[in-house]
Amino acid sequence: MTTKLKPAHLRKRTSIGSRRNPEAEAAVLAAARELISEKGYAGFSVDEVARRAGAGKTTIYRWYPTKADLFIAIYTTERSTFVPVPDTGNLVEELVQYTTSLWRFWASHPAGAALRGLIAEAQGTADALSALRDRFLPDRTADVRRMLTHAVARGELRPEEVDDKVALWVGFSWFKLLIGELHQEDTIHSVMMQIAGISSHPQP
Amino acid sequence: MTTKLKPAHLRKRTSIGSRRNPEAEAAVLAAARELISEKGYAGFSVDEVARRAGAGKTTIYRWYPTKADLFIAIYTTERSTFVPVPDTGNLVEELVQYTTSLWRFWASHPAGAALRGLIAEAQGTADALSALRDRFLPDRTADVRRMLTHAVARGELRPEEVDDKVALWVGFSWFKLLIGELHQEDTIHSVMMQIAGISSHPQP
Structure with a gap:
């Protein structure tokens, strides 16, 4: 990746992070925690976690392939x-x-x-x-x-x-x-x- | 309803029954039973039960307002x-x-x-x-x-x-x-x- 060679206005807006990094992960988990506690199981979706965390859905799926993985991560934290x-x-x-x-x-x-x-x-x-x-x-x-x-x-x-x-x-x-x-x-x-x-x- | 006054080819095809009757109910329950056992919880939907039973979704919702009611009916039968x-x-x-x-x-x-x-x-x-x-x-x-x-x-x-x-x-x-x-x-x-x-x- 050589985005630093391009001027800022030509760079694509990147998602919160495709590499696993603590800040991005914390943002995803915080959004997931907030959503499950606000809407419960029936209202929980990866789409909405992505929206709230400002993260890409693909990124979340790469880190947490299923909802079950997200639930385990919330619990463990x-x-x-x-x-x-x-x-x-x-x-x-x-x-x-x-x-x-x-x-x-x-x-x-x-x-x-x-x-x-x-x-x-x-x-x-x-x-x-x-x-x-x-x-x-x-x-x-x-x-x-x-x-x-x-x-x-x-x-x-x-x-x-x-x-x-x-x-x-x-x-x-x-x-x-x-x-x-x-x-x-x-x-x-x-x-x-x-x-x-x-x-x-x-x-x- | 005066459908009997119309010739058969002019009648609207009606759903399996909007009044609760044993045959229609049995068809809905049979479809629900088949679907849950074939696809499990994740693949269970009222849409698909309606399709398999040849019943109207509205009718099913009138009889069984929620999936939980359908599950209880399957179990009880x-x-x-x-x-x-x-x-x-x-x-x-x-x-x-x-x-x-x-x-x-x-x-x-x-x-x-x-x-x-x-x-x-x-x-x-x-x-x-x-x-x-x-x-x-x-x-x-x-x-x-x-x-x-x-x-x-x-x-x-x-x-x-x-x-x-x-x-x-x-x-x-x-x-x-x-x-x-x-x-x-x-x-x-x-x-x-x-x-x-x-x-x-x-x-x-």
């Missing part, structure tokens, strides 16, 4: 602000604190809408399904898996129970996200007790 | 072929049998794709969210709620645990549906034991 729960040695307490913080994070950040969008996209295309299951999920369940693994080390759970409990925890949290009931925090404590395996039913 | 699990008096056994049958039903009937579509739509519009949560969910969790309520009557669970366990069960089953893991039936038994509250961790 915001997720770094989420402070993990300290290791207290009490599984139920850790799960309750973590789940409460996470639900509030989902409810108050575009990340929540982005995750809803990612799950919805995954019902439409195989690429999005694989991004959700194979790329997003393992990272995003690592915290809960660690809490459960510590409980195994303390002799409170058996190692083979960990996968089931991770699935129960994700399933329950997604369910509340997907039906719009993240405000029902009063259900968290008793459900975490059940997931932890603290039996509350009458002894025979 | 097929659901009537699903035989409930007999009451054996063993909660884990009942939950395992029921969940296994349901996952196979989802995997092998358009109802599964319709439910994925309904959940995805609910991430986009408030109407679909309300249809999913307030109209679809209560009916579709009645069987599991009944199994749990019978266990309460047998003194195996406390009444206040039922809602939590229903949420855990729905969450887990939706999770496996939404990430495309309905074939992993080997996870059902141990998870149902955890939901039933049969503790398998070492006694202190």
Whole structure:
């Protein structure tokens, strides 16, 4: 490219950047974040992200081939602000604190809408399904898996129970996200007790 | 309407029916079922349902104002072929049998794709969210709620645990549906034991 040899008025107006650079990427992500939080999944389009970011659609597609990739990028950027729960040695307490913080994070950040969008996209295309299951999920369940693994080390759970409990925890949290009931925090404590395996039913 | 007074070749070709009649409704549902199972959520449109059923789009919208309504209708029609699990008096056994049958039903009937579509739509519009949560969910969790309520009557669970366990069960089953893991039936038994509250961790 030798645009610098041409006088300014003869240069083509270039898009925000075809090479991946932090400023352009930040502008695209900011526009995507704003759009998902304003219009939700149904009103989200790459066209509109491009318009708001002043970026070329082709550029965005080169960086984020699918909507699912954009949703994961929004989530991941915001997720770094989420402070993990300290290791207290009490599984139920850790799960309750973590789940409460996470639900509030989902409810108050575009990340929540982005995750809803990612799950919805995954019902439409195989690429999005694989991004959700194979790329997003393992990272995003690592915290809960660690809490459960510590409980195994303390002799409170058996190692083979960990996968089931991770699935129960994700399933329950997604369910509340997907039906719009993240405000029902009063259900968290008793459900975490059940997931932890603290039996509350009458002894025979 | 006095079309019978005109000779056949002068009559306008009418759509499949603007009044709700069983044949027309069956044709629309058959087309919708075929389309969701062939193209999935991403390829589903009312335009294409109308084309395949030879029905007017306006008629379909009058009967089913949203895609969510169509998905619920597909699910409900097929659901009537699903035989409930007999009451054996063993909660884990009942939950395992029921969940296994349901996952196979989802995997092998358009109802599964319709439910994925309904959940995805609910991430986009408030109407679909309300249809999913307030109209679809209560009916579709009645069987599991009944199994749990019978266990309460047998003194195996406390009444206040039922809602939590229903949420855990729905969450887990939706999770496996939404990430495309309905074939992993080997996870059902141990998870149902955890939901039933049969503790398998070492006694202190």
